[in-house]
Amino acid sequence: MSSEWPLWEVFIRGQHGLNHRHVGSLHAPDAEMAIRNARDVYTRRNEGVSIWVVPSSAITASSPSEKGPLFDPANDKVYRHPTFFDIPAEIGHM
Amino acid sequence: MYAQLVTTEGGTPREGMSDQERAFQERIDRNEKIEPKEWMPEGYRKTLIRQIGQHAHSEIVGQLPEGNWIGRAPTLERKAILLAKVQDEAGHGLYLYSAAETLGVSRDELLEALHSGKMKYSSIFNYPTLTWADMGAVGWLVDGAAIMNQVPLQRTSYGPYARAMIRICKEESFHQRQGYDIMMKMCAGTPEQKAMAQDALNRFWYPSLMMFGPSDKDSVHSEQSMAWKIKMNTNDELRQRFVDQTVPQAEYLGLTVPDPDLRWNEDKGGYDFSEPDWSEFYAVIAGNGPCNAERLGARVKAWEDGAWFRDGLMAHADKARARRVAAE
Amino acid sequence: MPSLPDVMTPALETLAPAGQPAPAPQEANRDALVEWLLRTGDNALILGQRLSEWCGHAPALEEDIALANQALDLIGQCQLWLGLAGAVEGRGRTADDLAFLRDAGAFRNLLLVERPNRDFGHTLMRQFLFDAFHLELLEAARASSDPRIAEIAAKAWKEAAYHLERSADLVVRLGDGSAESHDRMQAALAALWSFTGEMFTDDDHDRALADAGVMPLPSSLRPAWDRTVAQVLDEATLTHPGEVWQQGITDMGGGKRGVHSEHLGHLLAQMQFLQRAYPGARW
Numbered sequence: 001m002s003s004e005w006p007l008w009e010v011f012i013r014g015q016h017g018l019n020h021r022h023v024g025s026l027h028a029p030d031a032e033m034a035i036r037n038a039r040d041v042y043t044r045r046n047e048g049v050s051i052w053v054v055p056s057s058a059i060t061a062s063s064p065s066e067k068g069p070l071f072d073p074a075n076d077k078v079y080r081h082p083t084f085f086d087i088p089a090e091i092g093h094m
Numbered sequence: 095m096y097a098q099l100v101t102t103e104g105g106t107p108r109e110g111m112s113d114q115e116r117a118f119q120e121r122i123d124r125n126e127k128i129e130p131k132e133w134m135p136e137g138y139r140k141t142l143i144r145q146i147g148q149h150a151h152s153e154i155v156g157q158l159p160e161g162n163w164i165g166r167a168p169t170l171e172r173k174a175i176l177l178a179k180v181q182d183e184a185g186h187g188l189y190l191y192s193a194a195e196t197l198g199v200s201r202d203e204l205l206e207a208l209h210s211g212k213m214k215y216s217s218i219f220n221y222p223t224l225t226w227a228d229m230g231a232v233g234w235l236v237d238g239a240a241i242m243n244q245v246p247l248q249r250t251s252y253g254p255y256a257r258a259m260i261r262i263c264k265e266e267s268f269h270q271r272q273g274y275d276i277m278m279k280m281c282a283g284t285p286e287q288k289a290m291a292q293d294a295l296n297r298f299w300y301p302s303l304m305m306f307g308p309s310d311k312d313s314v315h316s317e318q319s320m321a322w323k324i325k326m327n328t329n330d331e332l333r334q335r336f337v338d339q340t341v342p343q344a345e346y347l348g349l350t351v352p353d354p355d356l357r358w359n360e361d362k363g364g365y366d367f368s369e370p371d372w373s374e375f376y377a378v379i380a381g382n383g384p385c386n387a388e389r390l391g392a393r394v395k396a397w398e399d400g401a402w403f404r405d406g407l408m409a410h411a412d413k414a415r416a417r418r419v420a421a422e
Numbered sequence: 423m424p425s426l427p428d429v430m431t432p433a434l435e436t437l438a439p440a441g442q443p444a445p446a447p448q449e450a451n452r453d454a455l456v457e458w459l460l461r462t463g464d465n466a467l468i469l470g471q472r473l474s475e476w477c478g479h480a481p482a483l484e485e486d487i488a489l490a491n492q493a494l495d496l497i498g499q500c501q502l503w504l505g506l507a508g509a510v511e512g513r514g515r516t517a518d519d520l521a522f523l524r525d526a527g528a529f530r531n532l533l534l535v536e537r538p539n540r541d542f543g544h545t546l547m548r549q550f551l552f553d554a555f556h557l558e559l560l561e562a563a564r565a566s567s568d569p570r571i572a573e574i575a576a577k578a579w580k581e582a583a584y585h586l587e588r589s590a591d592l593v594v595r596l597g598d599g600s601a602e603s604h605d606r607m608q609a610a611l612a613a614l615w616s617f618t619g620e621m622f623t624d625d626d627h628d629r630a631l632a633d634a635g636v637m638p639l640p641s642s643l644r645p646a647w648d649r650t651v652a653q654v655l656d657e658a659t660l661t662h663p664g665e666v667w668q669q670g671i672t673d674m675g676g677g678k679r680g681v682h683s684e685h686l687g688h689l690l691a692q693m694q695f696l697q698r699a700y701p702g703a704r705w
Contacts, residue, residue, distance in 0.1 A: 003408055004202045005482070007195060024261070025192040026484055027201065029411035029595075036588060040488040041185060045265070061131065157478035157486075164474045168696040168705035169518050170467075170504075173474070174497045180477050181490035188483045226696055226705070276705075284703050392479065400481020403542045403596070406603025410595040 007056040008034040010041075012048035020052050028053075096152035096216045096240055097145045098307040099379065102315035103137030105322065122323050127253040130196035138322055142252055143197050144213070145324060147204045150190035151215035155208075155389050157183045159223045160232055168226060175272050176229060182269070186262045193254040209394045217375060218305050220383030221297070227280050227287070231294035233273015235302040235340065241270060242336050243306070246326035255324070274343065281347045288348075295344065296352045300370040306333040308372055338364045454630035455568070456511045457530065458637060460520070461678050462559070463503030464531035466578075467521055468686070469552060470496030471693055472539055481542055488588065492549070495581040502574045522697035526686045533670045533677040534617040536686045540610075543596060543603070547610035550593045553586035554650045555621045558643040567635040590654045597658025608660050619668030620676045622647070 005027040011020040023042050028034035034053040042048070087094050106115055115135055121128065128134055157180050164180060167173035191201040207213040218236055223229065244266070247259045280291040306329040310316035319325035344351050353368045377383070473493035480486035504517035515523075534552055539545045560582050563575030596603040622644040624632075631637045655662050670676020677686075696705065 004200055005404065005408060007192075024189055024258075025195070026188060027482065028484065029407040030414065032591075033407070033411075033595075036591075037484040037488065040491050041188060041484060044181070044185070044487075044491065063131075154478070154483065161478035164477055165471065165692045166695050168522070168703075170497060170501050170521055172705055174494055174501075177474050177477060177490055177494055177497070181487055181494070184478070184483050184486045184490070188487070191483070279705055283705075284700065286700060287703055396479045396481065400485075400542060402600070402602045402606060403481040403485075406596045406599030406606075407592075409600035409603065410598055413598065 005029050008038075008053045009056050009059060010034075010038040011052040011054070012038070012042055013050040014048055015046075020050065023047075025056060031055075096156075096243070096305075097148040098214070098216060098305070100141065100145045100148060100315075100319070102318045103140040105135060105137050105318040119321070122251045122321075125249075125323075126251075127256065128251050129253045137318075138324075139197050141319060141322070142255065142324055143194055143199050143204075145319075146190055146194040146197075146255055146258075147199070147207070147213055148215060150187045150194060150204065151208045151213060152219065153183045153187035153190060155215040155219045155393060156236075157187075158389050158392055159219055159221070159385075160229060162223050163226060163229050166226070167229075172276075179233070179269055179272060182265050185265070186258075189258040189261055190255075193252075193258040196254045205397060209390070209397060211381070211390070214379060215389075216305060217378045217383065218301050219389055220378050220386045221301050222385050224297075225290045225294060227277070227290035227294035228298070230273050230276030230280060230291065231298040233269055233271075234277055234343070235273075235295075235298050236305070237266065237270040237273060238340060239302050239305045239332075239336050241266060242332045242339075243327075249323070249326065251323035277347055277349075281349065291347065292349050295349050299352050300374075303333055303337070303367075303370045304372075304375045304378075306330075306336070308375070334364050337367050341365055451630055451634050451636070452510060454627040454634075455636065456507050457627040458631055459503050459507035459510060459571075461530040461532075462563075463500045463507055463517075463520070464529050465535050465552070465556070466496040466500035466503060468529070468531040468689065469535040469549075470494075470500060471689060472535065472537075473545070473549075475539055476542075476545065485542075489545075492585055492588075495578075495585070499574070499578045499581070502577075506570055506574065518697075522694045526682050526690055527680045529677070529682065529686060529690070530680060531677050531682075531686075532617070532620050533683055534614065534620065536677065536683060536689060537614060537617060538685055540613075541606060543606040544610040544613065546589055546592050546596070547607060547614055549585065550589035550654065551614060551618055551651070552621075553582060553589045554647050554654075555618075555643065556582045557586050558646050559640075562638050562643065566637055571636065586650075590650070593654055593660075594658040597655070597660045604659065607658065611655070611660055612663060615663040616666050616669050620670035620678060623671050623676070623678070625679070 006029070007025055008028055008031075009025050010023050012023050013020045026034065026037050026041055028037045031053055035051055038051045038053055043051070106112075108116070108119065111119065114133060118128075118134060118138075128138075160176060160180050160183075164173060164177050167176050191204060194204060195201060204213065208215065218239075223232065241263070244259055244263055248256055248263055250256045250259065277291055277294075280287040308329065310329045316325060316328065320328075341351055341356065355366065355368045357366045358364075359366045378386070381387075470493045473489050473496065476489050477486065477493070480489055500521070501517045504520045508515040508517060508520055532552075534548060537544070537548055557579070560575045560579040563571050564579055566572045566575065593607060597607045598604070622640050624639045624641050628637070628639055632639045652662060670678075670681070675681030677683075696703075
């Protein structure tokens with residue numbers, strides 16, 4: 001029995017200069033074909049101007065059980081968010 | 095729906111839950127998304143694989159009844175629209191297989207389960223498409239019924255599934271419209287065209303109602319799936335919603351819904367309507383629909399005929415990698 | 423009351439000496455132009471129809487989607503070319519009229535594009551052999567002195583460039599893949615090669631357009647095509663078929679002159695069914 005084409009994660013940067021964003025995955029025998037397949041599968045509606053593909057097996061993800069330790073510390077740094085600061089209304093938009 | 099009669103793997107009643115299970119259920123209750131690799135009850139994982147897999151299979155088998163008319167579309171524009179729509183279905187299958195793959199099953203494994211008959215696809219795709227009006231009826235009724243289920247599933251608890259549904263719903267927005275557009279053209283056309291449109295509604299009405307599956311209001315499986323938020327509404331709710339939405343659309347077309355007992359019920363604010371023949375439904379699911387053999391046969395043939403192509407490309411990728419390594 | 427002289431219409435007798443049939447060069451060019459537009463549009467239409475037969479049946483979902491994209495590109499191109507053909511012809515025929523209401527003998531596509539799909543290898547090889555020609559044709563058409571042609575070609579060229587990139591790469595990969603994929607690609611090449619010569623034949627219509635600076639002769643596209651094909655086949659480890667008897671280039675005629683294979687009739691019987699069975703209906 002044949003071996004399955006590897007799985008790739010696809011990231012696309014849209015028209016407006018935003019970051020590449022994960023849009024989904026697909027199968028392809030190698031990186032070049034993964035790019036082309038991504039073009040055909042994920043940009044059928046003019047969604048993108050740049051494509052990255054990464055073998056799914058190469059992704060290292062934060063462990064869900066560490067979600068607390070990893071992300072909770074940021075929770076109390078409320079001063080990083082603009083709404084932390086009260087600016088008098090007469091100052092106008094800031 | 096595209097996932098019918100999905101057996102839910104037993105969950106645990108709330109009082110008997112372990113701490114882990116309770117914490118999991120509480121996250122779902124708080125509308126938190128469950129993501130790949132996070133702990134989840136085995137029943138949740140298995141049920142999701144079944145449901146997403148069946149949904150994916152339905153998308154790719156669902157290419158066939160409409161694909162049947164791409165070559166015969168009556169204008170170049172209709173041909174392009176239909177081809178684009180059927181292509182979208184392949185894409186939707188791909189998104190859904192990808193979502194299932196995050197649960198630890200490969201696409202090839204799912205396809206093998208489809209080909210061996212171990213996994214099912216929606217009963218609706220075992221009905222034939224006999225005239226061009228069927229392209230209208232399929233878009234209008236079948237996609238209409240599917241959307242009923244897919245829109246709420248955008249809020250389902252499993253992150254990759256919800257994200258796939260969001261993408262699918264966005265792309266599907268034109269599918270039902272193009273179907274209704276075909277129906278409008280047919281109904282405003284020659285008497286023969288209008289008769290074709292009525293005939294298509296006659297043939298697809300009850301099979302469309304069957305898409306939601308038999309009543310599950312007393313089903314334990316269904317209750318568990320709803321607690322897990324991988325099923326968002328009961329089959330009866332969705333079927334009622336579909337009938338209420340569709341009947342006025344049929345009236346606008348000047349077509350008659352083939353149900354002599356269809357009546358507006360002021361008290362419930364919806365239509366009373368006849369149940370489909372559920373013995374037919376079970377027969378179709380069991381493999382005895384008019385097109386089961388053709389549909390599954392076509393998928394198996396595509397898979398088997400394509401083996402040399404998939405293997406050939408893999409062989410090339412392996413060779414090319416070996417050559418690169420040797421050159422370094 | 424005497425009517426005023428018509429100042430808008432030139433009096434024909436002052437343009438051509440009486441008794442002589444007016445061989446207006448514009449007329450000859452118009453026929454040649456319609457012919458070229460039909461050939462180009464029909465190639466796209468028939469190949470698009472063939473590719474769309476794969477929808478739902480391709481060896482992998484990714485391929486199913488990619489092939490449908492190509493079919494959609496080609497159907498879109500054929501709408502533009504045939505639309506222009508109808509407009510230039512001036513008999514009120516739309517692209518749909520031309521696609522659905524002509525019999526096989528009035529189609530002007532190459533024999534190559536009406537070849538049946540057979541296995542996926544045949545489909546890809548046919549695509550590659552055509553794409554390599556198509557890109558050269560559109561490259562030349564982008565520079566046409568006729569702005570209508572140049573405009574359509576500019577759009578189609580981008581699509582064809584991607585088609586060629588894809589089909590050439592797949593030919594290389596499958597040729598230099600497994601033993602089976604190599605053999606299948608070699609067999610496909612052998613089966614299709616005798617339909618490639620027709621792409622580069624010149625006839626009176628071609629010469630008329632070349633003289634008018636609208637399009638270069640098809641034969642002039644051959645060297646570039648030969649180079650592309652030789653390079654790709656070499657990389658694919660496939661054996662070049664060399665000199666082989668070519669179909670469609672003798673006095674018996676070929677696809678671009680309306681003498682087709684049996685396959686086209688069946689393709690049209692399917693494609694035109696609704697328009698033929700319900701004449702005048704709107705869809």
